[in-house]
Amino acid sequence: MGVCIEVQGGGKTYASTRGPVIALADVGLSVHEGEFLALLGPSGCGKSTLLRAIAGLDLLTAGAITLRGKPINQPPERMGMVFQRDVLLDWRSIRDNVLLAAEFQGLPKRAHEARAMALLERFGLGAFADRHPWELSGGMRQRAAICRALLCEPEILLMDEPFGALDAMTRDDLNLELSRIQRDGARTIVFVTHSIAEAVYLSDRVAVMSTGPGRVVEVFDIDLPRPRPLALRETPEFARHVAAIRGLFSRLGIVKE
């Protein structure tokens, strides 16, 4: 598999009133074409900072990020993003919120309506297309946000702790749906999370990050077969992967045993 996104010597330093704060230092990471990669780490390890740099939203202060060899200086084409909060606009119906992805790019709204409805149907929101965000539950809202990110067929999907604010059952549900998207979309997904189990369940590879300063410590290959039913999480192979990653966190002093 070819390299899709490459980070070399990535560093990010913020200026603050107490002097410079180093968020990321010497980050090296390759994301392969079509893979599902999780950025896993405790809060403050700079995983969201790294994702925003890949998105072209905030640039790094050191090193380089390239997308298929070209440096990322601004948000690249054909990229979708899902945030921790659904960021649905209150004044738009669910359908119009999904269509926003096309409208922002100046693409004709009408040409995308059929796809928007198909996505909503697929995510069980067909009956809610004309409702407004505040009429939906948190899980339904985040589903709509995923539909919005998928509307324009992104080649790269960036997800910043998308299920962090949801209850455990909704989270399971969306994990399952996300692994389905991954399977039939053939798109590259970078997924930020602080849940080891979520990272192992969803990913082809897990990049473990650590704090002080934020950096990528080790990348784990998750060779579990796909499709992955939720029950996979109760198998010994799954537990082995989780234990390996937890062991690393423990050695780093992030998790105490």
Added chain:
Amino acid sequence: MARDSHAPGIGGTFAVLLVLLLCWEAAVWFFAPAPILLPPPSSIMAELWSSPRYFLRHAGFTLWTTLAGFGLAVVLGVALAVAIVASRWADRVITTILVVMNSLPKVALAPLFVIWMGTGAEPKIAIAVMLAIFSIVADVALGLRSVDPDALALARVHRATGWRILWKVRFPNALPALFVGMKVAISFALVGAIVGEFVGGSAGLGHVILIAQGQFDTVRVFAALFVLGVIGTLLFYIVEAAERVALPWHVSQRSQHSSQR
């Protein structure tokens, strides 16, 4: 559900007003002050009834200068707010000019406006704009600015241009604030129009009050004030009704919206 007893609310307001007017009537009847000091409500109504065309004509003039001033203040105010949000330089220049303008007494400026623009509708409209524009600019600028940073990030991820972000995110986000500003501005526009009429001209309720005062016709002064009060109240509630229609999605309107269905 809090306000679905809306109609009885209006009825209650009218009942209280009616009681107050009756107290006023009784007090005048009981203490019998000179009519030049305080006429009873019944005389004020009789005054309005005796020359309805006169009051209608002048009220019409005041209403038109008020609405023209208000409309201009909204259009100019929104444009200035966009400029303020778009550039830090414009923010400093425009905000400073507005603060200076707002701290000048309009009563002192009004004669100048008459000298520059004559005694027609123009100086009245200009003063109405000056009074009304401040709250529009301040509120809309705040509304345009206080956008969820993640919504801006989302727009940037989808490579939206500045204008598209303004149109699709910032403007709708600022609408509730615009209505707050408009509710303040509509009353200020009316005051501005009256201030203008006090200084020069031959039409409007301000002019009626000025002339009646000169003739010690207190009943007519009160009649004009009564009409002014009615106009001001109606205009405020029209803006509020427009708000309800325009912002069914806003938090402040939701409970009413859903109880209507």
